[in-house]
Amino acid sequence: MKRSVRFPVSTALLRRLAYASIVANVAIVVTGGAVRLTASGLGCPTWPRCTDESYHTTAEMGVHGVIEFGNRLLTFAVGLIALATLLAVLAHRPRRKGLLGLAVAVFLGIPAQAVIGGITVLTNLNPWVVGLHFLASMAVIAAAYALWRRIKDPDGPAVAVVPGPLRTLAALTTVVSVAVLVVGTWVTGSGPHAGDGGAARNGLDPEQISQVHADAVFLLLGLSVALVFAFRAVGATGPARAAVVLVAVELGQGVIGFVQYFTDLPALLVGAHMLGSCLVLLATLSVLWSTRERRPTPVPAPAPAEERVPATA
Structure with a gap:
């Protein structure tokens, strides 16, 4: 009987990935702020497309389109880090209590935060929705921090x-x-x-x-x-x-x-x-x-x- 091939993930690698997730989510808060502070919030005037005809920015949209579209692309990078962390948690042995739930929360928080970001565009940057967008990022950062700390802790009481x-x-x-x-x-x-x-x-x-x-x-x-x-x-x-x-x-x-x-x-x-x-x-x-x-x-x-x-x- 053949054994399935496993790729063991060390605790050190798992902590690095969780730490990277914290840094990435902080970075997207800062770049999201840059979008607002450069008046590029409607650089892509619709969502999920950048324009009604295109998913990406065009030359006619200028620097504001580049800034807003760049921030959208960064969301994918943050999501990939969260996905890598989730897969690492699944591969880690022995399975640690609570890690999977936190990793799932971080991973699902990325698209949830992106959807709220899309709603901010569709509501022409309603300030209450913009605030919720920021607070959603804070919640994801908190979950990523809890994951990073929990990886270090033993499974005892x-x-x-x-x-x-x-x-x-x-x-x-x-x-x-x-x-x-x-x-x-x-x-x-x-x-x-x-x-x-x-x-x-x-x-x-x-x-x-x-x-x-x-x-x-x-x-x-x-x-x-x-x-x-x-x-x-x-x-x-x-x-x-x-x-x-x-x-x-x-x-x-x-x-x-x-x-x-x-x-x-x-x-x-x-x-x-x-x-x-x-x-x-x-x-x-x-x-x-x-x-x-x-x-x-x-x-x-x-x-x-x-x-x-x-x-x-």
């Missing part, structure tokens, strides 16, 4: 490394971090970078919603600083380091946010702020993940010789 109240504080910080991202899309939808000169805005007052966003950022920063001191107080060095990184990322993102606000939102700084949003999310997830760790399932010791049941003849 998750054990808390900090007291329950601090885990609750870390969870609350995560919720506020997500709220900051959501409100940030409202700020974007009220501002000048619509992606096209004729695109509508969401009708919110830019100054007022920016203040709400800033208040949420200050709350997030306060919670993160509290986590640093709380983790250090209980001797949780790993979570404390993760919280310090989070505070540093938030401060950098905050500086970019304030500078862009008081300099009339230059495109380059807005793009940097979008990249910073991805980094804030990843740093927040790192803190949340650090509050627990998985330990290998203990192997039961063999019974003493005198307690073993003798084999029957």
Whole structure:
């Protein structure tokens, strides 16, 4: 009887693929921002075709068509990385708990995010749909990060490394971090970078919603600083380091946010702020993940010789 040929996938290769998926999804957020910031959101005026007659850009569409079509092509590259990661998870032995579900979530998140992107075009860059497009990318990044972290962990039970109240504080910080991202899309939808000169805005007052966003950022920063001191107080060095990184990322993102606000939102700084949003999310997830760790399932010791049941003849 012939055995089927298998191509074993190492844990190291699996982690590299998952890491590449994180990087690729962050990259498509940044390039998607470039589409909006260069007013190329309708460079391809329809979807899934680029024009009514063609799936690709034409010379008559100029640089805006090239930028928008290039971003669409990048979606295929991101999808191929997600597919490679999924196939690697299927080939990896022994099969790890939870990996397949996360890999499927990342893979299916790519076309889902692309469809939402298509709806943004079909709705002439409706700001609420544009915001949903960004948040869908954040969800895919979060799933890719969870996959990358889970690959490293053993299959044993998750054990808390900090007291329950601090885990609750870390969870609350995560919720506020997500709220900051959501409100940030409202700020974007009220501002000048619509992606096209004729695109509508969401009708919110830019100054007022920016203040709400800033208040949420200050709350997030306060919670993160509290986590640093709380983790250090209980001797949780790993979570404390993760919280310090989070505070540093938030401060950098905050500086970019304030500078862009008081300099009339230059495109380059807005793009940097979008990249910073991805980094804030990843740093927040790192803190949340650090509050627990998985330990290998203990192997039961063999019974003493005198307690073993003798084999029957």
